[in-house]
Amino acid sequence: MADILAMRSARRDGSVGGPRTESGSDTRAASAIGSSITIRDVVKTYGAFTAADHISLDVEPGEFITLLGPSGSGKTTLLNLVAGFQKLDGGEILVDGKPVHNVPPHRRGFGMVFQSYALFPNMTVTQNVAFPLRMAGADRETTERRVAETLDIMRLSEHAAKLPSQMSGGQQQRVAIARAIVRRPKVVLMDEPLSALDRRLRESIQIEIRDLHQRLGSTILFVTHDQGEALTMSDRIAVLDAGKIVQVATPVEIYRHPATKFVASFVGESNLIDAEIVQKRGTTMTLKNQEGYVFSAESRSSLDVGRATVLVRPERISISTTPNASALPVVVRSAIFLGEILRIEAETASGERLLIRCTDSADRALPAPGDKLYASWRAEDCWVLP
Numbered sequence: 001m002a003d004i005l006a007m008r009s010a011r012r013d014g015s016v017g018g019p020r021t022e023s024g025s026d027t028r029a030a031s032a033i034g035s036s037i038t039i040r041d042v043v044k045t046y047g048a049f050t051a052a053d054h055i056s057l058d059v060e061p062g063e064f065i066t067l068l069g070p071s072g073s074g075k076t077t078l079l080n081l082v083a084g085f086q087k088l089d090g091g092e093i094l095v096d097g098k099p100v101h102n103v104p105p106h107r108r109g110f111g112m113v114f115q116s117y118a119l120f121p122n123m124t125v126t127q128n129v130a131f132p133l134r135m136a137g138a139d140r141e142t143t144e145r146r147v148a149e150t151l152d153i154m155r156l157s158e159h160a161a162k163l164p165s166q167m168s169g170g171q172q173q174r175v176a177i178a179r180a181i182v183r184r185p186k187v188v189l190m191d192e193p194l195s196a197l198d199r200r201l202r203e204s205i206q207i208e209i210r211d212l213h214q215r216l217g218s219t220i221l222f223v224t225h226d227q228g229e230a231l232t233m234s235d236r237i238a239v240l241d242a243g244k245i246v247q248v249a250t251p252v253e254i255y256r257h258p259a260t261k262f263v264a265s266f267v268g269e270s271n272l273i274d275a276e277i278v279q280k281r282g283t284t285m286t287l288k289n290q291e292g293y294v295f296s297a298e299s300r301s302s303l304d305v306g307r308a309t310v311l312v313r314p315e316r317i318s319i320s321t322t323p324n325a326s327a328l329p330v331v332v333r334s335a336i337f338l339g340e341i342l343r344i345e346a347e348t349a350s351g352e353r354l355l356i357r358c359t360d361s362a363d364r365a366l367p368a369p370g371d372k373l374y375a376s377w378r379a380e381d382c383w384v385l386p
């Protein structure tokens, strides 16, 4: 998880928002800056059930936004409302500032990719990719050039004459993506496009989609329930729970400073420590857990007395086998060697569970159940939930 975030931070340094500088290339010249999407107080109900519950979200032109949430949280509903496949029961959606309620899906000009590749089985790869251009009435020369460019971007040129049935799942999904971008749409909507693929393939296509986004500059709205995928790919993530957006922020912010217990637990592994506030000074809080262990944490909470829930990520906990007055004593319940890390489940004297991931596994013996350890963490790695 930490690796994903480091990669994301590095990427954001040079890549937030619109298209990247590749002037001169055909692809770049053909591409357009993505559209803005404004989702304002959107409601969608199915009978008595509210699937989208007053959702608002501003997507910047050229931004890669992921809708992340568990099954049934309303991700596909929201994407379908943007696509125009579903009708709004309240609120409005604007693209580049213009309402789209009365624009049918095929006139919105969006590229779309779904979990099922939905390719035409009797058409070759070239014919599948050319289809949207043919429908739009593009001339033959433009169609041939665009299709060739797009197959090249998606590394599909050698498969141009094949039928979908002659290709692997990953290749078919790349054809579906090629078909979605062949018209260089200003908006691309993707609904769990990688969930049918195995992990390795998923990871390699994640990188392809990310590179594609940088190259084309389209706005991408991407749906997934896979938090690792969301952290890897997105400029920002909108986390959904029960039809509501509970947080919209960059991957780093979502991981380090989740807005709620739900976000903290859904994105990455977490320790949520119940503690009493001792003191607050600016953005630093001093707290005391049930054993009386006193520690500092970062906080933007408005609370300054009472109880609080504090997040410490398992990889941010340091452990020592030597007793230390400024550390929290814990007893090991289980420890597993996972190659580059040790995953330790420990318990405090009051029975609170603490998950620890040691990244220095090469230098450390695997502890045994019942061993005593002394855990500590830095204030900046510890976050009081608002």
Ligand SMILES: Nc1ncnc2c1ncn2[C@@H]1O[C@H](COP(=O)(O)OP(=O)(O)OP(=O)(O)O)[C@@H](O)[C@H]1O
Pocket (backbone or CB within 6 Å): 046, 049, 051, 069, 070, 071, 072, 073, 074, 075, 076, 077, 078, 225
């Ligand atoms: N046509 C429909 N009629 C009735 N209920 C629906 C309909 N479509 C969706 N729902 C309900 O709305 C809720 C949100 O569904 P949605 O498909 O948007 O969730 P999701 O977050 O995309 O889930 P998943 O990851 O499983 O696809 C679910 O409880 C679902 O059962």
